[in-house]
Amino acid sequence: MSWVAQTLNSTLGRKLVMALTGLFLCTFLIVHAGGNTMLFRSDGGQAFNEYTYFMTHNPLIKMVSYILYTSILLHAVYAGILTAINRKARPVGYAYARPSENSTWASRNMGFLGVILLLFIIVHMRTFWYEMHFGSVPMATYDGQEYKDLYKVVIWAFSQWPYVVLYTISMAAMAFHLVHGFRSGFQTLGGNHPKYNPLLSNLSWAFGIIISALFAAMPIYVFIQTH
Amino acid sequence: MLNEKREFYLALSIQHLNFERRMNLKLRIWRQRDANSKGALVDYEVKVNPHMSFLEMLDELNETLQQKGQEPVAFDHDCREGICGSCNLFINGRPHGPMQTTTCQLHMRHFHEGETVVIEPWRAKAFPIVKDLIVDRSAFDRIVQAGGYISVNTGSARDANEIPIPKIIADEAFNSAACIACGACVAACKNASAMLFVGAQISKLALLPQGKAERKATGRENGGSDGCGGFWSLLQYRGLLG
Numbered sequence: 335m336s337w338v339a340q341t342l343n344s345t346l347g348r349k350l351v352m353a354l355t356g357l358f359l360c361t362f363l364i365v366h367a368g369g370n371t372m373l374f375r376s377d378g379g380q381a382f383n384e385y386t387y388f389m390t391h392n393p394l395i396k397m398v399s400y401i402l403y404t405s406i407l408l409h410a411v412y413a414g415i416l417t418a419i420n421r422k423a424r425p426v427g428y429a430y431a432r433p434s435e436n437s438t439w440a441s442r443n444m445g446f447l448g449v450i451l452l453l454f455i456i457v458h459m460r461t462f463w464y465e466m467h468f469g470s471v472p473m474a475t476y477d478g479q480e481y482k483d484l485y486k487v488v489i490w491a492f493s494q495w496p497y498v499v500l501y502t503i504s505m506a507a508m509a510f511h512l513v514h515g516f517r518s519g520f521q522t523l524g525g526n527h528p529k530y531n532p533l534l535s536n537l538s539w540a541f542g543i544i545i546s547a548l549f550a551a552m553p554i555y556v557f558i559q560t561h
Numbered sequence: 562m563l564n565e566k567r568e569f570y571l572a573l574s575i576q577h578l579n580f581e582r583r584m585n586l587k588l589r590i591w592r593q594r595d596a597n598s599k600g601a602l603v604d605y606e607v608k609v610n611p612h613m614s615f616l617e618m619l620d621e622l623n624e625t626l627q628q629k630g631q632e633p634v635a636f637d638h639d640c641r642e643g644i645c646g647s648c649n650l651f652i653n654g655r656p657h658g659p660m661q662t663t664t665c666q667l668h669m670r671h672f673h674e675g676e677t678v679v680i681e682p683w684r685a686k687a688f689p690i691v692k693d694l695i696v697d698r699s700a701f702d703r704i705v706q707a708g709g710y711i712s713v714n715t716g717s718a719r720d721a722n723e724i725p726i727p728k729i730i731a732d733e734a735f736n737s738a739a740c741i742a743c744g745a746c747v748a749a750c751k752n753a754s755a756m757l758f759v760g761a762q763i764s765k766l767a768l769l770p771q772g773k774a775e776r777k778a779t780g781r782e783n784g785g786s787d788g789c790g791g792f793w794s795l796l797q798y799r800g801l802l803g
């Protein structure tokens with residue numbers, strides 16, 4: 335076996351893939367959340383539509399988006415493999431265990447939280463990404479140039495309570511996933527030092543909560559605005 | 562705080578020495594005839610002296626079981642002084658029970674009157690059950706055999722300070738060398754991973770100049786890069802299954 339195949343077949347290699355794709359997804363979240371704050375502007379969606387136009391036409395961003403799709407797939411596939419291996423490692427469980435004495439709830443439920451995220455990503459991509467690329471989105475014209483009016487699609491979705499509920503629950507799941515994931519991604523890459531561990535833990539909490547809260551605020555804001 | 566605790570326990574033990582108080586406990590112990598049969602938790606009632614060690618408590622239970630013509634509970638133990646790592650019991654939801662010691666160093670005074678004590682074997686696919694509370698931990702030996710050693714020529718003993726080693730490094734290596742291969746880390750880990758054990762086997766050698774020379778070779782052979790979440794898969798992958 336070549337060393338590449340050997341590494342990717344070892345649990346550590348698989349964990350590396352989890353960490354690298356996971357942390358890449360975290361950087362994506364920052365950009366995504368930042369861009370989407372355009373929704374909070376009361377300009378009828380002009381800033382938001384100009385931003386989505388840029389994101390779908392810039393060749394560099396397009397390339398990064400392919401890395402993003404690959405990352406989500408790799409992350410989900412490797413999550414499945416690792417979770418299966420981990421389950422097989424203890425076929426008979428304890429009758430009485432107190433797991434919270436040495437691990438957090440989120441760390442023990444990354445697979446479950448991930449499945450919620452995967453379902454969320456599927457619905458999310460169908461609602462916005464699919465419509466943007468293959469659906470019929472109304473057009474808007476600013477300064478004589480035509481834009482796809484994705485803003486209208488967002489308002490349409492977020493003015494319905496099932497979307498708002500789904501997004502809020504999913505973002506709560508993401509908060510837990512990130513509070514453990516962000517920190518442990520660094521751990522997997524070797525970032526474990528008594529001096530920096532507390533900082534990393536705090537950063538992980540802050541990142542998980544702020545990013546998730548920011549995302550959850552968007553459907554809630556639109557829902558309140560339209561009712 | 563610690564001193565207060567110590568004094569409290571000292572006073573307690575003197576009191577018990579004098580009055581030989583007996584404590585009633587309900588034990589729920591995993592019984593399993595052999596590797597292939599189905600096991601179950603079985604309830605026992607015992608009256609114990611709080612000075613007893615946990616293993617002495619089980620000894621006494623076994624004596625009464627034998628007197629009644631019943632099969633004693635099989636559990637592993639050897640040194641009974643916290644250095645061999647054989648006494649591995651999962652007690653009340655924690656490896657080695659409520660205190661941070663080995664099971665043989667745990668005393669009954671850490672339990673209270675009327676308490677139910679659940680005693681289970683380590684649960685990991687790589688540690689198959691032999692009987693009752695005894696598991697086969699030879700997987701650890703096979704990991705060590707695969708590379709947890711260095712090549713040293715035998716002969717007369719070398720001078721201990723022949724190679725200068727900074728104290729901090731020596732202490733750190735010693736911390737890892739203090740692993741007694743008890744398996745509690747595997748028992749506690751949610752993924753039954755031997756990452757701590759493997760890490761200790763590597764660090765105790767790789768930190769020292771004698772081990773550094775062979776660090777890469779042993780690390781690779783050891784499957785050291787195969788740590789977290791992969792004890793079972795590590796064994797499978799390296800062909801180390803018993």
Ligand code: HEM
Nearest residue numbers: 352353356357359360413444445448452515516518519522
């Ligand atoms: C597609 C759905 C997802 C699934 C099924 C999933 C599943 C998982 C699982 C099971 C783990 C733990 C792996 C292990 O160490 O055993 C994990 C870790 C992680 N996840 Fe996800 N996840 C998903 C989406 C996401 C998203 C959207 C992000 C961030 C934006 C993310 C970030 C992370 C990070 C940073 C880690 C830590 C990696 C490590 O421990 O080294 N995941 N994920």
Ligand code: SF4
Nearest residue numbers: 740741742743744746
């Ligand atoms: S590292 Fe694991 S096997 Fe070694 S002493 Fe600690 S708990 Fe026991």
Ligand code: FES
Nearest residue numbers: 641645646648665
């Ligand atoms: S019997 Fe040896 S460590 Fe407990």
